[in-house]
Amino acid sequence: MRRVALVTERLVIRELPPAAAAAVAAFHRESAHFHRRWEPARSTGYFEPRHHRDLLARERRSDQVVHLWMFLRDQAHSSRVSLGWRGRPIVGSITLTAIVRGAFQNCVLGYKIDARHSRRGYMREALIATLDHVFGELGLHRVEISVMPANEPSIALATGLGFVLEGTSRKFLKIQERWEDHLRMSLIDEEWRRLRLSTKPSP
Numbered sequence: 001m002r003r004v005a006l007v008t009e010r011l012v013i014r015e016l017p018p019a020a021a022a023a024v025a026a027f028h029r030e031s032a033h034f035h036r037r038w039e040p041a042r043s044t045g046y047f048e049p050r051h052h053r054d055l056l057a058r059e060r061r062s063d064q065v066v067h068l069w070m071f072l073r074d075q076a077h078s079s080r081v082s083l084g085w086r087g088r089p090i091v092g093s094i095t096l097t098a099i100v101r102g103a104f105q106n107c108v109l110g111y112k113i114d115a116r117h118s119r120r121g122y123m124r125e126a127l128i129a130t131l132d133h134v135f136g137e138l139g140l141h142r143v144e145i146s147v148m149p150a151n152e153p154s155i156a157l158a159t160g161l162g163f164v165l166e167g168t169s170r171k172f173l174k175i176q177e178r179w180e181d182h183l184r185m186s187l188i189d190e191e192w193r194r195l196r197l198s199t200k201p202s203p
């Protein structure tokens with residue numbers, strides 16, 4: 001089966017095999033404090049490689065999920081780009097879940113960055129490449145996200161990518177043991193094509 005690997009000015013964005021479970025667990029562990037406010041409560045087992053080995057294997061078998069992982073490119077201007085993941089820290093995660101075909105052609109987008117790499121434009125760069133892939137190669141028509149109203153960084157990021165507020169999903173997800181309202185935002189393929197955003201970081 002074909003695996004996704006996207007290359008931008010500064011990043012390699014790719015799927016990972018179950019053998020990368022230790023790197024995935026380290027990514028989640030190291031930024032747990034940064035992600036915690038917007039995520040479900042995690043059991044200690046969540047931060048163990050074994051959990052991610054199973055999850056990566058399940059994701060590989062599913063045609064409803066594409067899980068992408070972000071890495072910094074070795075040399076941004078080298079013509080030969082290494083797609084290898086071994087020995088390289090993961091800087092971010094992007095999920096496309098609930099991919100539904102037929103008359104829907106829709107998916108749900110999720111994302112999070114390593115705390116030490118935040119605010120450098122990496123997520124915006126990665127999401128532009130990902131959305132090009134979603135509306136191009138994958139041929140989907142609509143992408144949605146759900147974001148807590150207090151999550152200003154995420155709302156600003158999504159708005160800058162053209163996502164439009166649809167409304168509030170009441171008590172939508174259990175975040176740290178409380179059912180939290182979430183804003184539903186969506187992006188449609190023709191809007192995305194009109195925007196023509198570039199992955200090039202602003203100077």
Ligand SMILES: CC(C)(COP(=O)(O)OP(=O)(O)OC[C@H]1O[C@@H](n2cnc3c(N)ncnc32)[C@H](O)[C@@H]1OP(=O)(O)O)[C@@H](O)C(=O)NCCC(=O)NCCS
Nearest residue numbers: 038111112113118119120121122123124147153154156157
């Ligand atoms: C939201 C998140 C992914 C942003 O990642 P990032 O790599 O720091 O974002 P970027 O550097 O690419 O920023 C792109 C835009 O996002 C917005 N943004 C990012 N961080 C922000 C912050 N702390 N405050 C306000 N706006 C912010 C800005 O509009 C920014 O554009 P600008 O730099 O031109 O102002 C990151 O903060 C994160 O992982 N948060 C925790 C997990 C999470 O909330 N996930 C989303 C759940 S819906």
